[in-house]
């Protein structure tokens with residue numbers, strides 16, 4: 001029988017359980033791929049979580065039938081743009097645990113973020129992706145039906161190797 005998953009929900013406003021913090025750490029490790037992340041205590045991870053929410057971010061998760069977070073994404077509004085009357089946000093940290101990939105959870109999370117963006121009257125939501133698998137995810141027919149378009153922009157990066 002197919003595993004049951006929760007609806008996509010916003011988290012925030014409550015202290016995360018240790019189980020939630022551990023699940024988020026696993027999702028961040030999945031995002032990082034083979035690169036090993038620095039070891040952090042649960043309290044350090046919780047501090048990061050609280051800082052992200054303090055920036056006004058919308059953090060959406062889906063849980064498995066045991067209540068474990070297995071998919072997530074974060075949408076962060078550009079707060080200073082509101083000062084000049086613009087409302088937009090960026091999406092980061094879209095991740096579904098490997099064992100739960102391909103079951104529509106990433107789409108469920110993104111759908112919820114777009115609903116929030118509509119409610120908050122954002123003019124647009126932007127993100128970048130350099131990973132081929134994720135690009136296929138964003139460029140699928142469902143996402144297109146939801147209004148996602150691929151844009152041709154340049155990404156610039158500074159690294160400390162310069163002079």
Ligand SMILES: CC(C)(COP(=O)(O)OP(=O)(O)OC[C@H]1O[C@@H](n2cnc3c(N)ncnc32)[C@H](O)[C@@H]1OP(=O)(O)O)[C@@H](O)C(=O)NCCC(=O)NCCS
Pocket residue numbers: 030031071093094095096097100101102103104105106107108128129130131132133134136137138140141142143
């Ligand atoms: C990309 C990612 C978030 C997708 O999550 P998911 O829960 O597996 O996605 P879904 O099951 O909702 O997939 C939805 C659609 O994307 C497609 N898709 C997802 N991953 C794909 C892949 N690797 N290659 C091709 N298509 C893919 C599915 O076929 C499906 O298409 P459909 O709408 O036409 O049916 C997940 O694979 C992941 O965490 N990847 C590693 C981290 C990452 O790259 N994150 C994105 C950073 S920008």
